[in-house]
Amino acid sequence: MNAEQLDRIRKGKGFIAALDQSGGSTPKALLQYGVAENSYSNEDEMYALVHEMRTRIIKSPAFDSRHILGAILFENTMDRAIDGQWTADYLWERKGIVPFLKVDKGLADPEDGVQLLKPIPDLDDLLKRAVGRNIFGTKMRSVIKEANPAGIRKVVEQQFAIGKQIIAKGLVPIIEPEVDIYSADKAASEKLLKAAIVEQLSALGDDEKIMLKLSIPTEDNFYSDLMADPHVVRVVALSGGYSQAEANEKLARHHGLIASFSRALSQGLAAGQTDEEFDAMLSQSVRDIYEASIR
Template identity: 85%
Template sequence: MNTKQLDRIRTGKGFIAALDQSGGSTPKALLQYGIKENSYSNEEEMYAMVHEMRTRIIKSSAFDSQYILGAILFENTMDRSIDGQFTADYLWEKKGIVPFLKVDKGLADLEHGVQLMKPISGLDDLLKRAAQRNIFGTKMRSVIKEANPAGIKKVVEQQFAIGNQIAQMGLVPIIEPEVDIHSADKEASEKLLKDELFDQLSSLGKDVKVMLKLAIPTKDNFYSDLMEDPHVVRVVALSGGYTQAEANEKLAHNHGLIASFSRALSEGLTAGQTDDEFNAMISKSIQDIYEASIK
């Protein structure tokens, strides 16, 4: 583990950019960026276009370590280059931004009010490649739709079982049990989730470090005590379908919670914008998300 990167993620001022839509969510991300599905004829062309979009974001002068601590990539982006350097190396060496990798293979069907992760085949091999590509940490997402104690327990147990596997390979896992923002009993789910998180944190080996990525809580500062746990490097928030303005407003009420936004970060960016327009838009977004993160 790179101690310089660990220190930056633990103590730095700023937020984490999530540039990790993959598989089924890539067409949606491209559509939001103004590229229609008839613009590419196969997966390879689609991934080339999404890499162009991400390269444009990463190379923007606004995408700067003054505001951004880390960036989450997905496997295809990790394996591609920016200006002749693998993406993770470009991020860290040229930008001073810590690279993470999304490792999950998507969600299983809804059961017990939750969606567990699908099995992650070949995870050890992927983690070895990630380590070779100088990736610092990983991210994996499950979803909680209802305050079902058995379901929530399963989600957290699965996250930590795989998180331990990731930590053994020298990477820092971002544990992401997302409570659906539209859930009718979101606050009750958050209470159950917090108890399960503490339970799993207490069983970790002394030197194991994790990060937590959670929906912005219904009750302000509800996750403050998780931030104090010695195993927890940082607690970050997902935008979860809120608009950027809504997400920022809610985030600003949670001291110490920083953003790890995906859709809310790329909101308003389009392929048709001139570089000046694009940079002005992303610069304002980054500034606003940063301000909400440091409150």
């Protein structure tokens, strides 16, 4: 674990950019960017196009360490270069932005009101490669759709079990049990989720550190006690399908909670924009998300 990066993530002012759309969500990310599915004919061409998009974002002067603490990458992005450097090295050495890696393989089918992580059979190998690529931490996403105590417990237990495997490799896991923002019993799910997280945190060793990525809670400052736990490096929030303006408005009501937005960050960016238009749009988004994160 890089001590300078840990200090930056724990104490820095700013937010984490999620640039980790993977196989299933990549076509949607490209379409939002103005690249239609008929623009590529296979997976290799698709990933080349999405790397061009991410490279354009990362290299933009608007994507800077004054506002952005870290960036979450997809495996395919980690294994590609920007200007002759591995993406993670470019982020840290050229931009001062801490690199994370999405490690999950997507969601299992719904059961007990939740979607667990699919098995990650090659996780050990992936983590070794991540360490070799100078990745600081990881991210994995589960989804909670109903306030089902048994389902929520399974989600949290699975996340922490895999998280310990990640910690053992010297990386900091971002544990992401997302509560569906459209859930009819979102607030009840959040209460069950927090209780399950507190239970798991109490079982961690003194040197075991994690991060949490959670939906913006219904009750203001609901996760303040989690932020105070010595095992928790940082609590970040996902945009979860809210528009950027709505996500920022909700986030700003929670002291200490910072953004880790994906779609809300890239909203308004388009392949056909000039560099000036692209940088201006990204700069406005970065500043707005930053302001919502530091309140």
